[in-house]
Amino acid sequence: MPGPDGISDLDKNRILAEWLEWQLRQVRNRIRELEVKEQQERRARERARAEQSWKIQPQRAGRPAMLHRGGCTLFKSELGFLNREEAMIALAEPDIEPCEVCSPQTGLEQA
Template identity: 45%
Template sequence: MADPSQISRLDKLRITREYLAYQLQRTDTAIRELAAQEKQNRHRAEQARADQGWKIQPKRGEAPPVLHRGGCATYKAKDGMLLDRGQARLAVTHETYIVMCEICTPQTDLQEG
């Protein structure tokens, strides 16, 4: 093994650069992994929020308005347009005619609970 005092300054700088490049690569990998994990966590939180809410598809032509669970893919509501249980119950009782989505069956979760 060579005596460290015999390694030229240029070689020391090249070794240091290689080590720092390695550390940068590892840091970039960790950042990408954490960013992906945070994105998944945000998506899960948004999905959980949607699953706990309801949304109303507006009346179209002769078709009556339709009540959906927040996570129902049949109708995409705009962000922030979710109703809580009380609001959904109120809409169902005060709306002249509102139908329940046959796919997500929102009425099962409108019961007292």
């Protein structure tokens, strides 16, 4: 039965439900956007950390071990990264050579 405004309680509740569903879709879309943004920021932090770190590629098939910058894509390390001091020690080892592509020794000899 219509109320004084000509709209029944049933119709009012249907309209309210539609509006609430629209709002819920908006909130869920915003959550997805924020999750993507958070993921991108996490990846950027990980890349920045890798760029300030080093990694060692183990010796293989008669080739010497090789020191890489953390972000070098020639060697994907599943192990942890080295800090600056550890990289300097590794570079001083006679059986570890620097990567010719990423030049991990740049900046290590200084400071």
